[in-house]
Amino acid sequence: MLVTRFDPFKEFNELRRGFDYLNTVFNQLEEGTANEKKTAFVPTVNTREADDAYYVEVDLPGIKKEDISIDVDENVLTVSGERKVTEEHKEDDYYKVESRFGRFERSFTLPEDVDADNIEAESKDGVLTIKIPKVQKVDKAPKKIEIK
Numbered sequence: 001m002l003v004t005r006f007d008p009f010k011e012f013n014e015l016r017r018g019f020d021y022l023n024t025v026f027n028q029l030e031e032g033t034a035n036e037k038k039t040a041f042v043p044t045v046n047t048r049e050a051d052d053a054y055y056v057e058v059d060l061p062g063i064k065k066e067d068i069s070i071d072v073d074e075n076v077l078t079v080s081g082e083r084k085v086t087e088e089h090k091e092d093d094y095y096k097v098e099s100r101f102g103r104f105e106r107s108f109t110l111p112e113d114v115d116a117d118n119i120e121a122e123s124k125d126g127v128l129t130i131k132i133p134k135v136q137k138v139d140k141a142p143k144k145i146e147i148k
Contacts, residue, residue, distance in 0.1 A: 040100065040102050040104075041083045041100040041101050041102045041103075041104050042100070042104055042106075043058050043059050043060050043079075043104055043106065044058075044059045045057065045058050045059075045106060047108070052133060052134055053131050053132055053133045053134055054110075054111070054114065054131075054132040054134070055129060055130065055131055055132070056077070056079075056108060056129075056130040056132065057127055057128070057129050057130075058079055058106065058127070058128040058130070059126065059127055060081070060083070060123070060126060060127070060128050061126035062083065062126065063081060063082075063083050063126075065123040065128075067081045067082055067083075067084075068080075068081040068123070068128060069081055070119075070121050070130065072110070072116050072119065075109060075110045075112075075116070076107055076108065076109055076110065077107065077108045077109075077110055077119070077130070077132070078105060078106070078107045078108075079105070079106050079107075079128065079130070080103070080104060080105040080106075081103070081104060082102065082103045082104070083100070083101045083102065083104065084101060110132065113134050113135050113137070114132050114133065114134060114135065115132075115133045115134065115135050116132075118133050119131065119132050119133070120133075
């Protein structure tokens with residue numbers, strides 16, 4: 001029988017990790033020049049969980065799959081790459097580019113129940129979908145042990 005100890009601080013620790021992550025993001029924003037911050041490309045991400053896998057969907061319009069890198073190191077999934085300027089409009093006395101561009105990197109800490117060796121990724125219509133399969137758990141029924 002598996003006994004787990006009640007941890008009254010579990011939710012507090014998860015909240016603290018969330019604040020630590022937020023502080024990391026703010027510290028990264030402070031680095032670099034103000035101009036770099038205005039033009040930095042940060043792709044939007046959707047995450048969801050199914051019975052058999054976790055899914056990470058990253059919006060990467062106009063980025064070729066050859067320009068995207070996906071790595072897993074010590075239970076952290078990192079998606080990185082670069083979005084380059086493709087179209088510029090110049091007329092008379094003004095210059096305007098509304099698209100954000102530049103290098104990007106997004107990292108996600110994976111849960112312990114994932115099968116990191118079988119992660120799959122597919123890029124279609126500007127959306128990178130990463131499927132992270134869960135480890136199949138074997139439910140063990142209670143078993144009576146006979147004393148001899």
